[in-house]
Amino acid sequence: MKKLINDPADVVAEALRGMDAAHPELRVDHANRIVYRADAPVQGKVGLISGGGSGHEPMHGGFVGPGMLDAACAGEVFTSPVPDQMVEATKNVDGGAGVLHIVKNYTGDVMNFEMAAELAAAETGVDVLSVVTDDDVAVQDSLYTAGRRGVGVTVLLEKIVGAAADEGRDLAAVAAVARKVNGQGRSMGMALTSCTVPAAGQPTFDLPDDQMEIGIGIHGEPGRRRVPVAPAREIAAMLVEPVLADLDFTGPDGVICFVNGMGGTPLLELYLMYNEVAALLDKAGVRIARSLVGPYITSLEMAGCSVTLLRCDDELIRLWDAPVRTPGLRWGA
Amino acid sequence: MKKLINDPADVVAEALRGMDAAHPELRVDHANRIVYRADAPVQGKVGLISGGGSGHEPMHGGFVGPGMLDAACAGEVFTSPVPDQMVEATKNVDGGAGVLHIVKNYTGDVMNFEMAAELAAAETGVDVLSVVTDDDVAVQDSLYTAGRRGVGVTVLLEKIVGAAADEGRDLAAVAAVARKVNGQGRSMGMALTSCTVPAAGQPTFDLPDDQMEIGIGIHGEPGRRRVPVAPAREIAAMLVEPVLADLDFTGPDGVICFVNGMGGTPLLELYLMYNEVAALLDKAGVRIARSLVGPYITSLEMAGCSVTLLRCDDELIRLWDAPVRTPGLRWGA
Numbered sequence: 006m007k008k009l010i011n012d013p014a015d016v017v018a019e020a021l022r023g024m025d026a027a028h029p030e031l032r033v034d035h036a037n038r039i040v041y042r043a044d045a046p047v048q049g050k051v052g053l054i055s056g057g058g059s060g061h062e063p064m065h066g067g068f069v070g071p072g073m074l075d076a077a078c079a080g081e082v083f084t085s086p087v088p089d090q091m092v093e094a095t096k097n098v099d100g101g102a103g104v105l106h107i108v109k110n111y112t113g114d115v116m117n118f119e120m121a122a123e124l125a126a127a128e129t130g131v132d133v134l135s136v137v138t139d140d141d142v143a144v145q146d147s148l149y150t151a152g153r154r155g156v157g158v159t160v161l162l163e164k165i166v167g168a169a170a171d172e173g174r175d176l177a178a179v180a181a182v183a184r185k186v187n188g189q190g191r192s193m194g195m196a197l198t199s200c201t202v203p204a205a206g207q208p209t210f211d212l213p214d215d216q217m218e219i220g221i222g223i224h225g226e227p228g229r230r231r232v233p234v235a236p237a238r239e240i241a242a243m244l245v246e247p248v249l250a251d252l253d254f255t256g257p258d259g260v261i262c263f264v265n266g267m268g269g270t271p272l273l274e275l276y277l278m279y280n281e282v283a284a285l286l287d288k289a290g291v292r293i294a295r296s297l298v299g300p301y302i303t304s305l306e307m308a309g310c311s312v313t314l315l316r317c318d319d320e321l322i323r324l325w326d327a328p329v330r331t332p333g334l335r336w337g338a
Numbered sequence: 339m340k341k342l343i344n345d346p347a348d349v350v351a352e353a354l355r356g357m358d359a360a361h362p363e364l365r366v367d368h369a370n371r372i373v374y375r376a377d378a379p380v381q382g383k384v385g386l387i388s389g390g391g392s393g394h395e396p397m398h399g400g401f402v403g404p405g406m407l408d409a410a411c412a413g414e415v416f417t418s419p420v421p422d423q424m425v426e427a428t429k430n431v432d433g434g435a436g437v438l439h440i441v442k443n444y445t446g447d448v449m450n451f452e453m454a455a456e457l458a459a460a461e462t463g464v465d466v467l468s469v470v471t472d473d474d475v476a477v478q479d480s481l482y483t484a485g486r487r488g489v490g491v492t493v494l495l496e497k498i499v500g501a502a503a504d505e506g507r508d509l510a511a512v513a514a515v516a517r518k519v520n521g522q523g524r525s526m527g528m529a530l531t532s533c534t535v536p537a538a539g540q541p542t543f544d545l546p547d548d549q550m551e552i553g554i555g556i557h558g559e560p561g562r563r564r565v566p567v568a569p570a571r572e573i574a575a576m577l578v579e580p581v582l583a584d585l586d587f588t589g590p591d592g593v594i595c596f597v598n599g600m601g602g603t604p605l606l607e608l609y610l611m612y613n614e615v616a617a618l619l620d621k622a623g624v625r626i627a628r629s630l631v632g633p634y635i636t637s638l639e640m641a642g643c644s645v646t647l648l649r650c651d652d653e654l655i656r657l658w659d660a661p662v663r664t665p666g667l668r669w670g671a
Contacts, residue, residue, distance in 0.1 A: 007530040007547070009607040009643060011569040019570075020606045023613035027629040062605035082606075197340040214340070236344040237352075269602045271638045272395035273353045273415075274342040280356030296360040298665075305604045308639065310342060332631075335668055 006206045013203035017059045017081055024066060028332055031069055038079040038086065039094045040066040045075045051170040051179045052076070052098030055107040055163060056091060057114050058083040060202070061223060063333030064160060064302045071338060072329035073167035074107075082202050082305070083224045085113035091121030096129055103132030103176035105183065107163060109155030110139040111224075132176055136183035138162060140192045140313065142251045143220030143228050154222050157265050157313030158190030160301045161325070164334060168327035182324070186315065191251050193244045194311030196221040196267060197234065200304050219243050223267075223304045237274070241281035244312040249289055254316050259292035261325060263313040268303035270310055275299065278310050286314075295325055301333060339539045346536035350392045350414055357399060361665055364402055371412045371419065372427045373399040378408045384503040384512045385409070385431030388440040388496060389424065390447050391416040393535070394556060396666030397493060397635045404671060405662035406500035407440075415535050415638070416557045418446035424454030429462055436465030436509035438516065440496060442488030443472040444557075465509055469516035471495060473525045473646065475584045476553030476561050487555050490598050490646030491523030493634045494658070497667060501660035515657070519648065524584050526577045527644030529554040529600060530567065533637050552576050556600075556637045570607070574614035577645040582622055587649050592625035594658060596646040601636035603643055608632065611643050619647075628658055634666060 010016050017038065024040065025033035032041045046052060055065045056078030065077035075098035078086035095104045104125070108118045115137060122133040138155030147154055162183055169182040196218045199208035209225035212218060217235070220228025235243075254260050264279045266272070279298050286293060294317050302311075315321070328337035343349050350371065357373065358366035365374045372389075379385060388398045389411030398410035408431035413419035428437045437458070441451045448470060455466040471488030480487055495516055502515040529551045532541035542558035545551060550568070553561025568576075587593050597612045599605070612631050619626060627650050635644075648654070661670035 007550070007567055007641060009530070009570045009573060009603060009611050011571055011610075016606065016610060019613050020609040023609035023611070023616070023631070026616045026626075027609065027612050027631050060604070060606060062609070067605070197342070217340070234340055237342045238344055240342060268604045269639055269641075270342060271393070271601045271636060272400070272633075273349065273393060273638070276353040276356035276360065276395070277344075277349060278342050278356070279360050280352050283356070283359045293359075298356070298360050300605075303604060305606070306602055306641065308340060308602075330669075336663075337671070338669075 006201050008203060010203055016203045017079055021079060037090050037093050039076055039090055040069045041076045041097065042070050045098045046100035048100040049102055050100050051102045051176050052100060052104040053107065053167060053170055054094045054098055054104060056086045057109055058085060060305045061302050067333030068163050068331050070331035072171055072327060073163050073331045073334065082204065085111065085117050088117045088121040088124060091118055092125045095121060095125040095131060095133060099131045105176065105179055106133060106135040107159065107183065108135055108137045109159050110137050110152055111149045111154065112151060113149065134176055134180040136180055136187060138187050140187060140190045142191050142247050143193050147222055148226040149224065156194065156223055157192040157263055157302055157311050158187055158315060161190060161261055161263060161313065161315050162186040164329060165321055165324040167329065168324035171327065189316040190313060191248045192311055192313040193247050194221050194309060195219045195240060195244060196307050196309035198269060198308040199225055200307040221309060223302060225304065237278055238281050241278060241285055245282055245285045248312060248314055252316065254291045254314050256316055258317045258319060258322065259294035260317055261295045261297065261315040262286065262293045263297040265302055265311045265313065266300035267307040267309040268300055269306040269308040272299065275310060282312055294322055339534050341536060343536055349536045350412055354412060370423050370426050372409055372423060373402045374409045374430065375403050378431045379433035381433040382435055383433050384435045384509050385433060385437040386440060386500060386503055387427045387431055387437060389419045390442055391418060393638045394635050400666030401496050401664050403664035405504055405660060406496050406664045406667065415537065418444065418450050421450045421454040421457060424451055425458045428454060428458040428464060428466060432464045438509065438512055439466060439468040440492065440516065441468055441470045442492050443470050443485055444482045444487065445484060446482065467509055467513040469513055469520060471520050473520060473523045475524050475580050476526050480555055481559040482557065489527065489556055490525040490596055490635055490644050491520060491648060494523060494594055494596060494646065494648050495519040497662060498654055498657045500662065501657035504660065522649040523646060524581045525644055525646040526580050527554050527642060528552045528573060528577060529640050529642035531602065531641040532558055533601065533640040554642060556635060558637065570610055571614050574611060574618055578615055578618045581645060581647055585649065587624045587647050589649055591650045591652060591655065592627035593650055594628045594630065594648040595619065595626045596630040598635055598644045598646065599633035600640040600642040601633055602639040602641040605632065608643060615645055627655055
């Protein structure tokens with residue numbers, strides 16, 4: 006295992022120390038492994054928290070800041086944070102308008118966030134609503150999931166819902182925007198290589214030199230099938246076609262087209278993939294309104310990519326364009 | 339070779355198509371492989387161009403936009419662009435105040451940019467000055483270089499000099515800022531793995547499973563030495579100590595501390611490395627004024643990192659903080 010780490014047991018704690026040192030605009034609770042925007046709670050604004058296993062950076066800690074999340078709870082690599090972290094974060098981001106939990110659909114995350122919502126309500130009376138993302142069209146049920154997995158749409162959702170909360174909408178309205186984004190977004194990913202969880206020390210799965218996995222999950226969960234490595238043009242079709250088959254994206258307001266890197270794939274290849282994806286969308290009559298290209302929801306050093314489409318309307322585009330200032334996504338501020 | 343590509347010969351051209359499609363605020367001349375900000379030339383502003391081999395993304399095309407470069411010339415992977423590209427870019431970004439060429443110290447780049455400056459001056463009379471970056475303390479002379487190699491400081495320089503040009507300074511003054519940044523910046527890098535140039539199809543070099551290369555160049559050029567893989571804490575010392583030994587960074591205004599990913603190293607590990615680097619600087623009495631952590635000058639999918647320190651003063655901090663709006667670096671705009 007070749008990694009820039011010290012003791013594998015300390016990876017998450019030490020990375021959070023680095024994040025804290027590099028970003029004075031964030032505040033990190035190291036005991037509870039929670040990343041906060043430094044000025045949390047923001048009075049009168051719905052608080053937004055998310056979290057999940059580490060290893061997907063910049064998600065979620067890198068999406069904390071004005072216009073996006075108020076806090077993110079970090080679990081061990083590819084392991085859900087625990088309810089105590091989420092309860093603590095919920096208390097600390099509540100500015101009197103309640104808190105929304107943004108949860109990717111993995112059994113551990115869903116169970117722990119549910120427990121946290123109940124505990125937080127019981128202990129402090131804070132209003133909590135939850136939204137679960139489940140945008141991955143690759144498989145129904147998976148290694149760690151009942152139903153579809155939550156993947157790329159989570160990034161777009163955290164940005165858009167962050168803007169909705171900034172506008173002063175109430176908790177129910179913010180949650181409604183979140184559900185709308187999840188309902189209108191679909192994703193599919195693939196991997197050329199595995200990744201290695203530091204504590205495991207061995208690749209999560211074996212993938213022969215001439216094979217790739219289509220429909221991979223962000224923890225290396227099995228996808229739809231293994232096939233011989235193919236040109237980017239064919240890979241793009243293997244990702245885009247199932248996404249387009251699952252939802253009609255041919256609306257007049259177009260889509261946000263998000264080509265995500267899994268962590269070990271260079272930006273050069275992601276732009277090349279974007280070119281293929283854009284050509285397929287054009288052919289299918291899908292208009293691209295906005296784009297995002299880069300590694301935003303990763304699987305450590307896995308080589309591969311995913312494609313997420315989000316069907317837009319004027320409201321979603323406006324919220325997407327609103328200012329955001331986080332380590333991972335930043336514009337207009 | 340496992341890559342998200344079609345024909346290896348088309349990688350750069352197709353990635354530029356993707357970049358063009360994803361970023362309406364840029365304009366790409368595909369025949370000449372030049373990325374422009376869409377509103378170039380900006381009248382009265384010194385034009386800034388850079389360029390070099392592809393495979394280092396987001397550098398340089400991803401640093402084109404308001405507050406940074408006016409144009410970037412893309413060569414084949416790890417291969418200098420040709421003088422004709424640079425001449426064309428020089429003509430098209432000249433807004434009457436002359437053009438600065440920002441060149442990394444590699445023999446091919448330096449020679450081609452020199453020829454381009456002469457040709458552009460002869461053909462069009464545009465004033466051209468050049469600055470060459472040579473911040474890599476690892477080796478004196480290298481596979482493709484006489485003298486030190488130009489690496490991480492190039493990213494910081496393009497940002498800072500972009501802000502100086504935005505302030506309306508004249509060509510000589512903008513070039514002076516560029517030389518000052520290069521003079522006050524030092525870098526050193528390392529690799530855990532090689533990378534594979536698409537056209538070659540094989541890893542650039544062999545690095546056994548238990549070895550790493552300290553002082554690596556961004557094209558996989560040999561560094562100072564190969565040593566057994568070590569904990570991040572020791573790796574940080576191997577990078578930071580030679581940098582600190584080469585220049586006094588203990589000024590009252592501190593440094594910009596840039597921990598760069600080589601392309602295949604996850605952000606989780608880069609933040610962990612940043613934590614180690616920050617601890618070493620603290621011990622050495624070096625104050626961190628600003629930070630940058632992420633993959634900004636990469637070597638395809640190489641796993642590894644580099645550390646760049648830039649000694650600052652009020653002027654450089656102010657220029658660093660100024661608004662920038664490019665695909666790769668963006669804040670305040």
